[in-house]
Amino acid sequence: MSFSCLLAAETVSVRCPQPVSDEHNNRAACYFSHTAMRQATIQPPSANRLGCKQGMDFMNIIRKLQNTLAAFLLLASCPTVIAQELEKPQGDVILKITGHISRTNENGVALFDMAMLEALPQTSFQTTTIWTEGKITFSGVSLHDLLIAVGSSGARLRTLALNDYAVEIPVSEAIEGGPIVATRADGAYMSVREKGPLWIVYPFDLQARYRSELTYSRSIWQLREIAVVD
Numbered sequence: 001m002s003f004s005c006l007l008a009a010e011t012v013s014v015r016c017p018q019p020v021s022d023e024h025n026n027r028a029a030c031y032f033s034h035t036a037m038r039q040a041t042i043q044p045p046s047a048n049r050l051g052c053k054q055g056m057d058f059m060n061i062i063r064k065l066q067n068t069l070a071a072f073l074l075l076a077s078c079p080t081v082i083a084q085e086l087e088k089p090q091g092d093v094i095l096k097i098t099g100h101i102s103r104t105n106e107n108g109v110a111l112f113d114m115a116m117l118e119a120l121p122q123t124s125f126q127t128t129t130i131w132t133e134g135k136i137t138f139s140g141v142s143l144h145d146l147l148i149a150v151g152s153s154g155a156r157l158r159t160l161a162l163n164d165y166a167v168e169i170p171v172s173e174a175i176e177g178g179p180i181v182a183t184r185a186d187g188a189y190m191s192v193r194e195k196g197p198l199w200i201v202y203p204f205d206l207q208a209r210y211r212s213e214l215t216y217s218r219s220i221w222q223l224r225e226i227a228v229v230d
Contacts, residue, residue: 086150089113094197095181099158099228102151110150114183114197121145123180127205130216131195138201140182143174147228154228159200162192162222169200169218171228178202181223195221 086105091113098109105111117140124139141149143157157169173179182201183189190196199221202210209215 086110087116089116091115095224095226097146097150097226097228099226100152100154100230101228102153103149114189117141117146117181117183117198120149125180125203125206127201127203129201129204129219135205136185137187138180138182138199139184139187140180140198140201142176142178142180143169143200144176144178146181147171147174150228152228154230156229158227158229159218159220159223160225160227161220162224165220165222167218167220173218177206179219192222198223 084103086103088105089111093111093113095112095117096109097112101110103110120141122139123142123145124137126135126137128135152171155171157171157174158166159169160166169179179200179202182199183197185194185196185199190199200219200223202215202219204210204215
């Protein structure tokens with residue numbers, strides 16, 4: 001009995017989360033390309049050599065093997081698809097993230113100290129605000145990169161301040177070039193009196209749509225907790 005089976009291969013590009021390295025020089029995402037078997041083209045054996053049912057059984061086995069191998073190659077090429085725990089905070093915890101996240105470091109939540117936040121990719125911009133005088137350079141981790149770092153999968157962010165002020169922010173607002181969780185203003189840490197230690201700041205001067213009462217209400221200062229929800 002002889003069979004002829006041609007396995008076709010194709011190149012697949014995949015984007016997956018990547019935990020930030022010790023040097024933290026890369027964005028919190030990885031891009032890779034690999035060749036994976038995606039389709040099995042079977043040339044069925046002659047009816048004289050193999051019955052129809054046996055031929056179908058053989059084809060099903062090949063397809064199952066091909067699907068299993070393709071899935072294995074994807075996981076092997078991007079091990080960060082599997083959630084990894086965050087490192088533990090060594091200093092005072094200043095931010096807690098709960099809810100629909102895949103990367104945690106204590107009982108299903110993600111706790112951050114200042115060093116951990118500053119180890120994430122940093123973003124800075126200069127803007128005016130309705131609460132401060134003149135242009136200020138704010139710096140910190142973008143909301144976009146923070147959500148990637150914890151493996152967020154929700155649609156809304158329920159944020160809470162030290163004074164219990166609460167406001168909801170759509171995850172759709174967490175874009176590159178959008179709001180940041182600011183840890184510094186003009187290079188200096190912000191005290192609680194100065195709306196710190198964490199302040200979600202939008203680049204208000206960048207787009208007119210950010211200069212609205214709704215966005216101002218979402219620019220929560222003295223931030224202490226984020227819950228990722230559906």
